[in-house]
Amino acid sequence: MPNNQEQFKDLLRTNGLKVTYQRIAILEVLSNRPGEHLTAEEIYDLVKAEYPDIGLATVYRTIQLLSDLNLIDKLNLDDGYVRYEIGRKNREECHHHHHLICLECGNIYAFQDDLLENLEERIKETLGFEVEDHEVKLYGHCKECINEKA
DSSP, X not given: OHHHHHHHHHHHHHTTOOOOHHHHHHHHHHHTSTTOOEEHXXXXXXXXXXXXXXXXXXXXXXXXXXXXXXXXXXXXXXXXXXXXXXXOSSHHHHHTEEEEEETTTOOEEEEESOTTHHHHHHHHHHHOOOXXXXXXXXXXXXXXHHHHHO
């Protein structure tokens, strides 16, 4: 995906980073799998398939660097793993990004909506506190698991 590669190169340069194949490969893996919420090990396996000489430590260091710069998002979905997804292009879009977690099968679904807009406005009006971001995790049962039980 040359178009994505050029965007990622520009993104890295804009953030003062050297363009390396490791950084591009990790950004591409996450970009090509929206909504998958990959662990570092899963990212490593996918990158290693294309670049067999890459090491796990390099992937961990690169993920940490990209996460620190908010180029990728770090997620804790309470399943014992730290997961990653491509960073949102702007904070407003990120602000509306929530997760639905099935207690039965463990599947994770991204949900795009700002559920707390009214609450945030009320907090600002009553307390003078301006919310910059929030994370919502909703736990329940997905449609497939509900249908299996029926």
